[in-house]
Amino acid sequence: MSDAAYGPAMNRVDTQPEAVPEPDATATSSAPPATRRARAIRTAGLWLAPVMIGLLALLFFFYYRGLQADGNSTVISALDWGDKLLPQTIRIVYIAFWSTVIVILVAVPLGIVLTRPAVRRISPFVLAVANSGQALPAYGLLVIFLGIMGQGRFTVIVALSLYALLPVLRNTMVGLDGVDRSVIEAGRGMGMTKMQALTRIELPLAVPIVIAGVRTALTLNIGMATLAFLIGGGGLGITIQTGLKLNQDPILIVGAWLVALVALSFDWLGAVAERVLKPRGL
Amino acid sequence: MENITNWFTYVNDNFEYILEETINHARIVLIVIALATVTSVLLGVLIQRRPVARAVVLALSGIVLTIPSLALFALFIPVVGIGNPPAMLALYLYALMPVLRNTVTGLDSVSPAVVESAKGMGMSSTQQLLRVRLPLAWPVIMAGVRISSLMTVGIAAIAILVGGDGLGSYIQGGLTRFGLPNSENSVWAGVVFTVLLGLVLDIAFAIFQRFSTPRGLRA
Amino acid sequence: MTTEQQSPGQQAREPKIRLDKVGKTYPGTKVAAVEELSLDIHEGEILVLVGPSGCGKSTTLRLINRMIEPSGGRILLDGEDVTKVNPDKLRRRIGYVIQQIGLFPHQTIAQNIETVPRMLGWDKQKAKARSEELLGMVGLDPERYRDSYPKALSGGQAQRVGVARALGADPDIMLMDEPFGAIDPITRERLQNEFLRLQGELRKTIVFVTHDIDEAIKMGDKIAILGERSTIRQIDTPERILAYPVDDFVDDFIGTGSTIKGLNFLKVSSLALTDYPTLEPGGTAEAGRAALQDTGREWLVQLDENRTPVRWIHADGLDSADHERGEPVGDLLHSQDTLFHALELMVQSASGETCVVDDAGAFVGVVRMADLAKAIRRAQYEARMHYEQMERQS
Numbered sequence: 001m002s003d004a005a006y007g008p009a010m011n012r013v014d015t016q017p018e019a020v021p022e023p024d025a026t027a028t029s030s031a032p033p034a035t036r037r038a039r040a041i042r043t044a045g046l047w048l049a050p051v052m053i054g055l056l057a058l059l060f061f062f063y064y065r066g067l068q069a070d071g072n073s074t075v076i077s078a079l080d081w082g083d084k085l086l087p088q089t090i091r092i093v094y095i096a097f098w099s100t101v102i103v104i105l106v107a108v109p110l111g112i113v114l115t116r117p118a119v120r121r122i123s124p125f126v127l128a129v130a131n132s133g134q135a136l137p138a139y140g141l142l143v144i145f146l147g148i149m150g151q152g153r154f155t156v157i158v159a160l161s162l163y164a165l166l167p168v169l170r171n172t173m174v175g176l177d178g179v180d181r182s183v184i185e186a187g188r189g190m191g192m193t194k195m196q197a198l199t200r201i202e203l204p205l206a207v208p209i210v211i212a213g214v215r216t217a218l219t220l221n222i223g224m225a226t227l228a229f230l231i232g233g234g235g236l237g238i239t240i241q242t243g244l245k246l247n248q249d250p251i252l253i254v255g256a257w258l259v260a261l262v263a264l265s266f267d268w269l270g271a272v273a274e275r276v277l278k279p280r281g282l
Numbered sequence: 283m284e285n286i287t288n289w290f291t292y293v294n295d296n297f298e299y300i301l302e303e304t305i306n307h308a309r310i311v312l313i314v315i316a317l318a319t320v321t322s323v324l325l326g327v328l329i330q331r332r333p334v335a336r337a338v339v340l341a342l343s344g345i346v347l348t349i350p351s352l353a354l355f356a357l358f359i360p361v362v363g364i365g366n367p368p369a370m371l372a373l374y375l376y377a378l379m380p381v382l383r384n385t386v387t388g389l390d391s392v393s394p395a396v397v398e399s400a401k402g403m404g405m406s407s408t409q410q411l412l413r414v415r416l417p418l419a420w421p422v423i424m425a426g427v428r429i430s431s432l433m434t435v436g437i438a439a440i441a442i443l444v445g446g447d448g449l450g451s452y453i454q455g456g457l458t459r460f461g462l463p464n465s466e467n468s469v470w471a472g473v474v475f476t477v478l479l480g481l482v483l484d485i486a487f488a489i490f491q492r493f494s495t496p497r498g499l500r501a
Numbered sequence: 502m503t504t505e506q507q508s509p510g511q512q513a514r515e516p517k518i519r520l521d522k523v524g525k526t527y528p529g530t531k532v533a534a535v536e537e538l539s540l541d542i543h544e545g546e547i548l549v550l551v552g553p554s555g556c557g558k559s560t561t562l563r564l565i566n567r568m569i570e571p572s573g574g575r576i577l578l579d580g581e582d583v584t585k586v587n588p589d590k591l592r593r594r595i596g597y598v599i600q601q602i603g604l605f606p607h608q609t610i611a612q613n614i615e616t617v618p619r620m621l622g623w624d625k626q627k628a629k630a631r632s633e634e635l636l637g638m639v640g641l642d643p644e645r646y647r648d649s650y651p652k653a654l655s656g657g658q659a660q661r662v663g664v665a666r667a668l669g670a671d672p673d674i675m676l677m678d679e680p681f682g683a684i685d686p687i688t689r690e691r692l693q694n695e696f697l698r699l700q701g702e703l704r705k706t707i708v709f710v711t712h713d714i715d716e717a718i719k720m721g722d723k724i725a726i727l728g729e730r731s732t733i734r735q736i737d738t739p740e741r742i743l744a745y746p747v748d749d750f751v752d753d754f755i756g757t758g759s760t761i762k763g764l765n766f767l768k769v770s771s772l773a774l775t776d777y778p779t780l781e782p783g784g785t786a787e788a789g790r791a792a793l794q795d796t797g798r799e800w801l802v803q804l805d806e807n808r809t810p811v812r813w814i815h816a817d818g819l820d821s822a823d824h825e826r827g828e829p830v831g832d833l834l835h836s837q838d839t840l841f842h843a844l845e846l847m848v849q850s851a852s853g854e855t856c857v858v859d860d861a862g863a864f865v866g867v868v869r870m871a872d873l874a875k876a877i878r879r880a881q882y883e884a885r886m887h888y889e890q891m892e893r894q895s
Contacts, residue, residue, distance in 0.1 A: 041334060041337040042341070045337070045341055134429070135435045135484075136473070136476075136480075137436050137440070137473060137476045137477075138437075138439075138440070139439045139443075139450060139453050140453045140473030140476065141473065143457050143469045144466075144469060146460070147460075182601030182603040183603045183604070185568070185599060185603055186597070186602070186603025189568055189603075190592060190617050190667075190669075191594075191620060192616075196620070201605060222348075223350035223351055223352075224350075225350075226350040226352045226353060227352060227440070240353065243356065244356070249359065249360040252356045252359055253357065253360060255353070256353035256357045257357070259350050259352070263348050263349050264345065264348060267345070267348040279606075280650065
């Protein structure tokens with residue numbers, strides 16, 4: 001938890017309950033120098049990342065320019081910026097954004113409910129399902145929803161929301177479970193109501209892990225939004241697909257590169273959000 | 283209900299072929315996991331006590347995971363051609379991070395007192411690693427392997443889009459014949475067998491984890 | 502079970518906390534975790550609940566602020582039955598300190614301390630002033646610690662903040678569950694002393710749980726020794742428990758050395774001191790021999806101009822012209838010193854006897870080992886009489 005900052009979102013997929021360090025009350029006032037240096041590197045990474053992404057974007061720009069200069073008409077028309085690439089990029093972001101919003105609105109409250117004492121018993125079961133849900137093929141889920149809801153971006157958004165629900169649900173539950181019981185006990189002992197203990201202690205302390213889950217969800221959603229084209233949801237997947245069909249590596253590369261740029265940018269935004277939203281003092 | 287019996291009939295009729303693709307799928311995953319595990323454990327041991335290398339390597343291996351699978355698969359096509367190789371290369375890169383991270387965490391969690399006493403008994407640093415640190419970190423490393431395996435099983439279904447094989451072919455088959463008889467059965471077969479494969483491999487790794495973990499550490 | 506008999510004056514006073522047949526049996530279990538328990542705690546007093554681990558002392562403490570709901574009985578605070586009132590509101594009136602401290606890691610130290618005042622609707626200024634005051638009270642510089650986070654604190658500092666936070670809204674009652682249990686012995690000792698000093702000013706009514714009998718003896722105005730299922734085996738002042746453990750369980754629990762620990766509660770002033778012949782500065786050998794003959798002793802005490810004892814001189818040594826004749830008297834006792842301190846000095850001194858001086862440093866008399874033995878026997882006798890009298894009354 002202490003090494004949030006520019007750690008990639010997927011870091012937290014494996015947040016096993018036992019890997020969550022207990023917030024230690026008998027404080028460790030100064031971290032060993034090695035840890036501090038590593039933390040400094042991660043902080044530097046947070047600032048360095050946009051530079052690296054910018055560099056990749058610049059390389060992309062030159063590559064793209066080069067392709068247009070080559071004058072292969074198939075390639076040029078498949079990679080038209082205003083007609084193809086820009087709307088496709090926007091579509092991916094649109095899909096990923098809304099499915100992530102839905103995921104948060106559903107998974108966080110659900111995670112809160114599932115960690116309340118009354119239903120706590122079933123939480124290991126839910127976590128086990130959430131765990132094996134990782135093997136669910138995104139591709140298959142999309143096609144199944146195609147059968148249920150028909151073509152289009154809304155089908156994609158619903159399928160994605162379901163798919164990315166698990167990491168956020170899981171992290172919300174693990175995060176809330178990981179809050180030091182003695183801190184809650186102290187709060188309740190001072191006369192906080194259950195609601196106050198939840199909103200003032202448990203949720204703020206679980207925030208870093210919940211956000212890590214949201215970052216994972218965002219990553220999954222962008223990845224799956226790339227597949228949206230399979231069921232008529234559009235997006236940059238179309239360009240990649242075109243490249244594959246026409247056996248044109250440049251089209252393939254441009255599509256994939258752009259997807260990677262979008263994914264990296266959003267992961268960075270997630271890292272920044274994680275840093276900003278993490279309560280001070282942790 | 284009718285749909286379900288219908289599906290079972292379909293699976294029964296095509297069982298041989300489904301099994302074949304399941305085995306193909308499993309082969310891709312197992313090769314990838316084996317290679318990724320060896321690489322990650324070696325790398326993990328190397329970087330665990332070097333804070334700078336550690337932060338950089340962990341960050342990079344994590345960044346790889348954020349790149350959408352289709353894009354990463356596609357990016358390798360110009361390098362290794364179409365078929366299983368680009369998919370396996372990408373899956374290998376994805377599978378590194380969980381194992382790597384857990385290797386480092388696992389080694390971190392070995393009590394310094396235990397290492398200290400091993401040292402005090404005159405073990406060389408290689409002996410300390412092989413006889414004390416790795417065995418103690420093993421359960422955590424295996425937990426990482428299991429995460430990688432589940433993840434890889436799910437993503438490998440996309441290999442079909444870049445010309446690879448595996449259970450994704452049933453999903454794609456259903457999609458291309460969408461609306462025709464048995465198309466949905468085909469998709470469901472692809473999805474259900476992928477998840478089943480994930481579970482079976484997870485259980486297999488869990489059993490392997492149990493028997494490869496020193497007795498005193500078993501839960 | 503033994504309940505202490507109050508003197509008539511105290512009896513008339515209403516107890517601050519009264520547990521009336523309070524018990525806890527968890528659903529689905531047959532054996533009570535806490536057997537029906539009745540207990541009075543008076544205003545301004547520290548009652549220590551002490552017992553072996555697993556005896557239910559923490560559970561008993563948590564029944565008082567209803568962190569655990571009692572399954573039977575009544576809890577009265579100032580005569581008011583609080584068994585059915587809103588438990589959250591109840592807890593805001595009671596300070597609560599736990600071993601794990603439980604500071605909120607995401608809030609500053611000032612915010613931590615202001616938690617209860619703010620919940621009670623104090624305005625910001627008043628709450629802030631209070632947290633500053635409390636930080637000073639527990640010995641932490643407000644300037645330095647107000648805005649820092651709990652992770653910057655050492656274990657001892659964190660528990661100071663824990664105590665300050667419990668005192669936030671100035672509750673009359675404090676419940677403390679092994680508050681110093683996780684702190685290193687040296688810091689613990691310091692925190693105990695500071696806490697006792699603070700309590701001297703604040704006079705809170707405190708229930709304090711510990712498994713450490715020495716801590717109980719040190720902190721408690723009264724000690725309740727609990728057996729299984731939180732049954733009270735003996736409840737009394739520390740000195741009486743040490744002087745007269747009522748049964749083998751208590752005897753075992755307070756352990757060896759209880760007699761010596763009891764010396765902590767007896768003062769030199771309570772002893773009839775033994776008179777000793779003295780020799781004024783410049784006094785002759787003849788004067789010394791005369792004094793010795795009058796009292797029939799072999800040693801006398803050489804005084805200086807302030808009548809402060811300096812050396813022991815033996816009858817045979819009186820004739821020596823040596824200025825350094827005899828033995829130095831060593832450290833001196835004052836009348837307010839404990840007999841434990843007296844014992845320590847006696848063990849160190851060559852003669853096994855130690856001189857007592859008054860506030861001006863003038864010689865008053867001598868304490869001998871036999872005086873300590875006598876004092877102990879008297880304390881034990883008085884304690885036994887106390888219990889016999891109680892038995893006769895009931």
